[in-house]
Amino acid sequence: MHSISRSIRQLSVVHGRQLSTTRTLARDAIKNGLVVGMFASHKLFNSEQIPQAVQDKILQEAQAQGNKADAGSVQLVLSPDLTQHIAVVGLGNESTNMSEIVRTAVANGVKQLKAKKISNINIAPMPCAHASGEAAALASYSFTAFKTQKTEEQLPTISSTDAEEWNTGRVYAEAQNFARELMATPANFMTPTIFARRVQDELASLPNTKVNVYDEQWARDQRMGGLIAVSQGSDEPLRFVEIVYQGRPGPVSLAMVGKGITFDTGGYSLKLGKNMDLMKGDMGGGATVVAAMRAIAQLRLPINVVATVPLCENMVSGRATKVSDVYTSRAGLTVEVMNTDAEGRIVLADALHYTVEAHQPQSIVDVATLTGAMVVALGELYTGVFTPSPSLWQHIDRAGTATDEPVWRMPLHDRWDAMLKSSIADLSNIGCKGEAGACTAAAFLRQF
Numbered sequence: 001m002h003s004i005s006r007s008i009r010q011l012s013v014v015h016g017r018q019l020s021t022t023r024t025l026a027r028d029a030i031k032n033g034l035v036v037g038m039f040a041s042h043k044l045f046n047s048e049q050i051p052q053a054v055q056d057k058i059l060q061e062a063q064a065q066g067n068k069a070d071a072g073s074v075q076l077v078l079s080p081d082l083t084q085h086i087a088v089v090g091l092g093n094e095s096t097n098m099s100e101i102v103r104t105a106v107a108n109g110v111k112q113l114k115a116k117k118i119s120n121i122n123i124a125p126m127p128c129a130h131a132s133g134e135a136a137a138l139a140s141y142s143f144t145a146f147k148t149q150k151t152e153e154q155l156p157t158i159s160s161t162d163a164e165e166w167n168t169g170r171v172y173a174e175a176q177n178f179a180r181e182l183m184a185t186p187a188n189f190m191t192p193t194i195f196a197r198r199v200q201d202e203l204a205s206l207p208n209t210k211v212n213v214y215d216e217q218w219a220r221d222q223r224m225g226g227l228i229a230v231s232q233g234s235d236e237p238l239r240f241v242e243i244v245y246q247g248r249p250g251p252v253s254l255a256m257v258g259k260g261i262t263f264d265t266g267g268y269s270l271k272l273g274k275n276m277d278l279m280k281g282d283m284g285g286g287a288t289v290v291a292a293m294r295a296i297a298q299l300r301l302p303i304n305v306v307a308t309v310p311l312c313e314n315m316v317s318g319r320a321t322k323v324s325d326v327y328t329s330r331a332g333l334t335v336e337v338m339n340t341d342a343e344g345r346i347v348l349a350d351a352l353h354y355t356v357e358a359h360q361p362q363s364i365v366d367v368a369t370l371t372g373a374m375v376v377a378l379g380e381l382y383t384g385v386f387t388p389s390p391s392l393w394q395h396i397d398r399a400g401t402a403t404d405e406p407v408w409r410m411p412l413h414d415r416w417d418a419m420l421k422s423s424i425a426d427l428s429n430i431g432c433k434g435e436a437g438a439c440t441a442a443a444f445l446r447q448f
Contacts, residue, residue, distance in 0.1 A: 032084040033118035033156070035109040037091045037102070037126050038062065038069045045091065046125040049161070053080045058088055072104045074112045087112050091127065099131040100404040106135035114139070114156060121158045129162035131404075133169025134176075136160070141177045143184045168299065175295035178202065179288050183281040187263035192239040192311035195262060195283065199241050199290050199309075206297035208247055214240040222330060222354060224310075226346040229327040229337070231312035233267060233320025238312040240351070241286075243293045244359075247302045254303065255361035256293075257351045259344045259368035260286035260311035267314050267340030268323055282344070285368035286311065306359045310347040314340070326425045330354060331448045336425040344370045345441050346429055349448040363392055366445065373437030382408040386442035416443040 037045040042062060047055055061077045062069070071092030076085055087109035091101055106123060113121050126132040136158045160166045182190065182198065190198075196213040204211045216238050219227050224240075231238040241260070264282040265271060271279065281287075286309035293307045321327070325337050330350040337346070348366050356364060374384045383400070385407050387393050393409055400407035416439050419431035427447060431440035 030078075030083065030085055030116075031119040033087065033113035033116070033121040034079075034084055034124060035087045035089060035106055035113070035121065036124040037105060038067075038088050039091050040069045040093050042069065043094075045127060049125060054086065056080075058086065062088065071101045072108055074105075074108045076112060076116075085113060085116055085118060094127075099128040102126045102128045103131040103135045103138075103404070106132045107139040110136055110139035110156075110158065117154075119154060119156050121156045123158065123160040123162070123166070125160070125162050129160070129165035130169035130172075132160060132162060133166035133171075134173040135169075136166075137170045137173030137177060141180060143181060145185070171295050171298050175291040175298075178294060179284070179291035182287040182290070183284050185280070187280040187313070190262055190280065190283075191236045192260070192262055192313070193237065195260065195286070195309075195311055196239040196241050199243070203243060203290070203294055203297065206294065207300060208245055209293070209297045210244045212242040212244070214242070219350075222350075223328070224330050224350040224354070225327040226329050226335065226350045227310045227312060229321045229325070230261075230267075230314055230343045230347050233317045234313035234315040235317075236262075236313050238310070241290070241307075241309040241311060243290065243307040245293060245297050245303075245305045247296075247300065247304060250304060252304045252306050252359045252361040253363070255306045255308070255355045255359055255364040256289040257348060257355055257364065257366040258286035258289035258307065258309045259283065259348055259366070259370065260309040261314055261344060261347070262311060264314045264341070264343065265316055267316060267320055267343060269339045269341040270316065271341060282314075282369055283309075283311070285309075285344075285366070285370075288367050306355065306361060308351050308355045310351040312347065314343045329448065333427055333447065334425040335427045335429055336422040338422075338428045339430045342371070342430045342441070344368050345444050348445060352445065353448045363389075365392075365396075371438050371441050373441070377410075377438060378408055382406050384408055384410045384438060386410050386412055386439075386446075388412055388446070410438060410442070412442060412446070413439070416440050417447075420444055420447075 042059060044050060044055060057080050058077055067075045069090035071090055073090035075088045077088055079086055089105035089109040091105055110121060123132055123136055140155050200211050203209050219238060219240055227238060261282040264279040289307040296305055321337055321340055323340060326334055328334050330353045348368060352366060378384050385396055396407055416436060419433055419440050420427050420443060422428040
């Protein structure tokens with residue numbers, strides 16, 4: 001009798017293991033995923049598009065596991081028919097502006113499903129379709145170009161029934177991913193020449209878009225003494241990229257100028273070794289405006305926009321510009337270089353002057369990792385903005401609010417111009433008192 005009971009228990013254990021193994025294999029074989037949003041009230045967003053059996057399973061699991069649907073949280077649920085993994089993402093309390101919550105929640109859901117090696121992910125409608133589309137693409141990004149031991153990770157196919165707004169958000173995010181890739185690539189694989197070639201490859205075939213790439217001789221013909229002064233310490237030749245997008249007849253509405261220092265040692269005003277690896281991203285401003293132009297062209301926006309990016313390295317050599325050297329800018333002003341690590345404003349000044357003269361835009365914006373003084377002032381949360389134009393500031397502020405990218409207006413004052421005086425040239429490239437570093441950088445640029 002005891003022998004029979006023991007045999008039954010052993011048989012039960014074996015069958016339990018077989019059943020558990022079968023379920024595990026079945027779950028591993030699932031290749032479809034779904035992301036749905038749930039508010040703290042346990043109300044599913046747009047529930048009418050979700051089958052009732054799926055809704056019941058989600059709510060049952062949420063109650064069983066005490067899921068409060070906090071903003072950004074994720075709970076994975078297996079569908080009733082065992083055909084898909086469902087990422088139930090928390091949306092918190094309902095509110096009028098949920099874009100950032102949706103962006104975070106959907107991104108977290110996609111990452112969880114990626115970890116399950118899901119190959120097809122559908123995003124259910126969300127309170128902000130644009131943010132959902134952005135999140136789907138941003139969460140899919142990974143930079144593994146230089147990994148020799150690559151995993152067999154395959155990026156999932158992601159779709160949504162939210163359609164147009166969702167797809168627009170995805171274009172935004174894919175442009176951001178392009179900028180991220182440019183900035184993450186090591187400097188020996190992202191020289192000025194390679195950067196320019198990548199821009200041509202990415203944008204030249206887009207509608208209404210023309211990409212021009214100029215060399216050092218062109219820069220000399222254009223009297224770009226600042227760009228040449230910064231570039232001459234490097235063996236890598238400079239490049240100047242110009243992108244012209246014409247979405248309608250008429251004048252240029254907007255011009256963007258991006259700093260394109262593909263590696264910044266600081267020159268003879270040498271940076272400290274700590275964090276110098278981050279200086280491969282000192283062309284972040286250039287990467288940003290190029291990526292923006294890509295999105296503008298892909299969306300076929302009805303505007304005329306120009307972007308220019310002066311590209312070079314800031315290196316140390318026998319040919320490099322030395323502290324106290326003087327050069328003549330494209331605008332004709334002479335500049336005494338009192339700090340070779342304040343090189344961004346030097347190349348931007350020539351690019352700004354050229355862009356205004358050549359294209360006469362109604363507005364012009366320069367984008368740059370210009371000075372660490374801005375990080376000291378605002379940290380990583382806000383982007384500092386200098387502009388003398390109240391109307392342009394209002395446009396930028398509204399854009400920052402709409403995209404959840406907060407901006408802060410910084411002051412411009414004539415007294416900072418006096419801090420740029422040089423005893424031997426028209427200007428110094430840094431302030432003389434060692435204060436207000438970001439403000440004096442802006443004061444320098446507005447001279448051009």
